[in-house]
Amino acid sequence: MQDADILIINASELVTCAGPVTGRIGDDLGKLDIIRDGALAITGGRIVAVGPTDALLSAWRGKETIDAGHRLVSPGFVDAHSHLLFGGDRCCEYEGKVKGRILGANLETGINATIQATRRADDRTLVEQALSDLDEALLYGTTTLEAKTGYGLSRDHELRLLRLTSGLEHEVDILPTFLGAHVLPDEYRNRRDEYVQLVIDMLPDVLPYTRSCDVACDPACFTAAECLRIGRHARELGMTLRVHADQTGDAGGAAVAAALGAASADHLDQSSAEGLRAMAAAGTVGIFFPGVTFHMLEMVPPLTEDGIGAAEKPYMPQSVRRALQAGVVCAISADFNPGSCPSISMQMMMQMAMRLFRLSYAEVWNMSTLNPAVSLGLAADRGSLEPGKRADVLIWNEIDHRRAVNRFGSNRVDTVMKSGRIVVRGQNLIRSTAAPAKSASPAG
Numbered sequence: 001m002q003d004a005d006i007l008i009i010n011a012s013e014l015v016t017c018a019g020p021v022t023g024r025i026g027d028d029l030g031k032l033d034i035i036r037d038g039a040l041a042i043t044g045g046r047i048v049a050v051g052p053t054d055a056l057l058s059a060w061r062g063k064e065t066i067d068a069g070h071r072l073v074s075p076g077f078v079d080a081h082s083h084l085l086f087g088g089d090r091c092c093e094y095e096g097k098v099k100g101r102i103l104g105a106n107l108e109t110g111i112n113a114t115i116q117a118t119r120r121a122d123d124r125t126l127v128e129q130a131l132s133d134l135d136e137a138l139l140y141g142t143t144t145l146e147a148k149t150g151y152g153l154s155r156d157h158e159l160r161l162l163r164l165t166s167g168l169e170h171e172v173d174i175l176p177t178f179l180g181a182h183v184l185p186d187e188y189r190n191r192r193d194e195y196v197q198l199v200i201d202m203l204p205d206v207l208p209y210t211r212s213c214d215v216a217c218d219p220a221c222f223t224a225a226e227c228l229r230i231g232r233h234a235r236e237l238g239m240t241l242r243v244h245a246d247q248t249g250d251a252g253g254a255a256v257a258a259a260l261g262a263a264s265a266d267h268l269d270q271s272s273a274e275g276l277r278a279m280a281a282a283g284t285v286g287i288f289f290p291g292v293t294f295h296m297l298e299m300v301p302p303l304t305e306d307g308i309g310a311a312e313k314p315y316m317p318q319s320v321r322r323a324l325q326a327g328v329v330c331a332i333s334a335d336f337n338p339g340s341c342p343s344i345s346m347q348m349m350m351q352m353a354m355r356l357f358r359l360s361y362a363e364v365w366n367m368s369t370l371n372p373a374v375s376l377g378l379a380a381d382r383g384s385l386e387p388g389k390r391a392d393v394l395i396w397n398e399i400d401h402r403r404a405v406n407r408f409g410s411n412r413v414d415t416v417m418k419s420g421r422i423v424v425r426g427q428n429l430i431r432s433t434a435a436p437a438k439s440a441s442p443a444g
């Protein structure tokens with residue numbers, strides 16, 4: 001008999017989401033690793049064994065045993081793209097889009113409105129809002145979250161957002177990314193080069209906070225040449241690149257991401273087949289946002305004069321299929337932000353990804369766990385329930401992985417374990433009155 005700190009036993013299904021550390025691609029993406037009547041053993045916050053309950057109980061003795069009660073057990077979600085810190089909301093913009101008063105993506109205007117609101121907000125307001133959003137993410141099963149700046153867009157405001165993001169104390173592991181090149185801020189209208197140079201000049205100053213840099217390559221944001229310029233400087237400083245690519249039109253973002261050897265290229269709605277193939281060759285993960293497709297009305301063309309709207313133009317589901325066919329490692333994330341996705345629930349994202357992108361249950365599970373972990377360089381550490389990995393575990397109020405996705409709109413996660421510690425039980429945060437301990441460094 002071997003000793004473990006904790007055993008979790010009697011899972012109706014232990015959905016391990018196990019797979020190669022390079023992620024699941026092609027037909028393999030549609031295969032989901034499931035152990036029926038499964039169990040896992042945990043020691044020192046890490047998984048030491050997984051298997052059927054009978055087998056585990058005959059080999060392992062736990063100081064503590066958690067009975068999953070014949071419910072679904074899965075890895076925590078890895079959400080690889082968020083804009084966590086922002087001021088204000090964009091409720092008016094949404095109604096304007098729905099009612100046809102605002103046409104198109106409106107990215108520049110919308111993002112600039114949030115920049116103004118973020119600059120006006122004091123530190124405390126931003127931090128309290130972020131902590132409350134992180135609570136919600138955790139309750140819905142997210143245990144790792146990438147968090148970009150991008151609503152400061154001046155040296156002081158971008159560094160402020162990085163400082164505040166890095167200082168957040170929460171059970172969710174937070175990975176900050178510098179997104180100085182989000183959109184051209186209003187005050188730099190007609191001074192593009194100056195702003196691009198400012199972003200490059202800011203790079204050394206962001207290094208104490210993050211080694212991750214994002215650039216937005218989109219007709220509404222920055223050109224391929226501008227993104228390459230910033231990206232190459234970031235790379236020289238040892239930073240890892242992420243790219244907002246081709247959301248409102250093909251700006252060559254997929255190819256830019258591949259040329260930079262970026263960890264991920266995100267959105268990809270209008271990317272060329274060539275760009276997607278280059279990404280596959282470069283090992284750049286493609287990240288898709290069903291919440292953005294849903295909320296931005298990306299499947300629904302503008303209203304026609306009769307107020308009914310033209311026939312649905314279903315090009316969005318094809319963007320994911322095209323990337324999968326090109327051999328890209330694909331993931332989904334929320335892209336939580338006030339404009340294009342005011343939801344931080346990865347459960348909602350799985351549900352919408354199935355419907356909007358026409359994916360299978362197995363595909364959306366792998367795309368919410370292992371594959372986003374690959375994009376963050378963390379697949380050896382998390383993203384699946386495998387020996388050696390961090391014990392980030394969800395116990396669901398569902399008996400199988402299909403029902404967890406099929407039922408939408410309510411929270412179906414009951415218990416959340418982060419690095420071997422129960423942080424949510426019965427859908428309630430478990431916290432002593434003291435502030436939560438800052439979670440262990442993600443790579444540690």
Ligand code: NIG
Pocket residue numbers: 083107110111114182216218221244247292335337338339340
């Ligand atoms: O990821 N360049 C695109 N940026 C955001 C939009 C955020 C916003 O609308 O505020 C995105 O969807």
Ligand code: FE
Pocket residue numbers: 081082083244335337
């Ligand atoms: Fe984004």
